[in-house]
Amino acid sequence: MASKKKIVVTGFGPFAEHAVNASWVAVQELEQLGLGEAVDLYVCEVPVEYQAVKLLLPSLWKGRKPQLVVHVGVSGLATTVTLEQCAHNKGYTRPDNCSFCPYSQCCVVNGPDCIKSILDMDTICKRVNDAGIGITVSTSEDAGRYLCDYTYYTSLHLGKGRAAFVHVPPLGRPYSGKELGRGLQAVIQEMLKLLEGSPSEEAQKGTKDSSDKP
Numbered sequence: 001m002a003s004k005k006k007i008v009v010t011g012f013g014p015f016a017e018h019a020v021n022a023s024w025v026a027v028q029e030l031e032q033l034g035l036g037e038a039v040d041l042y043v044c045e046v047p048v049e050y051q052a053v054k055l056l057l058p059s060l061w062k063g064r065k066p067q068l069v070v071h072v073g074v075s076g077l078a079t080t081v082t083l084e085q086c087a088h089n090k091g092y093t094r095p096d097n098c099s100f101c102p103y104s105q106c107c108v109v110n111g112p113d114c115i116k117s118i119l120d121m122d123t124i125c126k127r128v129n130d131a132g133i134g135i136t137v138s139t140s141e142d143a144g145r146y147l148c149d150y151t152y153y154t155s156l157h158l159g160k161g162r163a164a165f166v167h168v169p170p171l172g173r174p175y176s177g178k179e180l181g182r183g184l185q186a187v188i189q190e191m192l193k194l195l196e197g198s199p200s201e202e203a204q205k206g207t208k209d210s211s212d213k214p
Contacts, residue, residue, distance in 0.1 A: 005068075006064055008070070012147065015048035028043070029182075030181045035185065046071070048147050050102055070165070074167070079136075079174065081183040081184070083140070086116040087149050088149055089106050089153055117165075120194065124191055124194065143165055164188075
């Protein structure tokens with residue numbers, strides 16, 4: 001019997017005007033739905049704090065040994081479920097919930113300016129939209145230079161590109177928590193199909209991406 005795929009999905013805790021963070025609501029809904037019998041899904045809530053991210057993410061990657069980590073965050077500007085294609089190393093000047101921001105203003109000192117996921121977000125976006133589940137998906141190349149971008153970069157760096165980031169709109173604008181959970185389920189299932197479908201190609205991409213790293 002094949003071993004289950006280990007997938008970690010995170011959402012963020014409250015911050016600023018987001019007293020209830022839609023990302024964590026969506027992840028909890030996803031946990032109820034599951035990703036099928038072949039997937040061991042582990043979810044956790046991430047505080048909106050740079051230092052907490054720095055401590056938590058290495059423990060998730062080392063302790064859980066996941067095939068894929070998907071981070072979910074809320075964006076007040078988003079009206080769709082948005083797949084982030086890459087993350088940025090520099091420009092972290094906005095203080096977190098503890099009024100802290102990194103002294104270096106970057107994720108990894110001397111790290112590459114940008115790291116891309118090994119997943120083709122355009123393909124995933126098209127497949128989910130074509131499936132007609134009633135939730136619109138789009139792609140982006142700017143995760144916002146705050147905890148979302150910081151978390152994504154850190155995971156891409158630790159996981160050699162085997163990470164993804166999904167921005168969701170605030171609750172009710174226009175989707176409910178249950179709808180966002182269904183959207184996440186559809187998106188992550190397509191991500192898993194891509195990972196399964198072309199292992200040699202993904203391995204080559206992973207090798208290429210990791211060669212940029214210090």
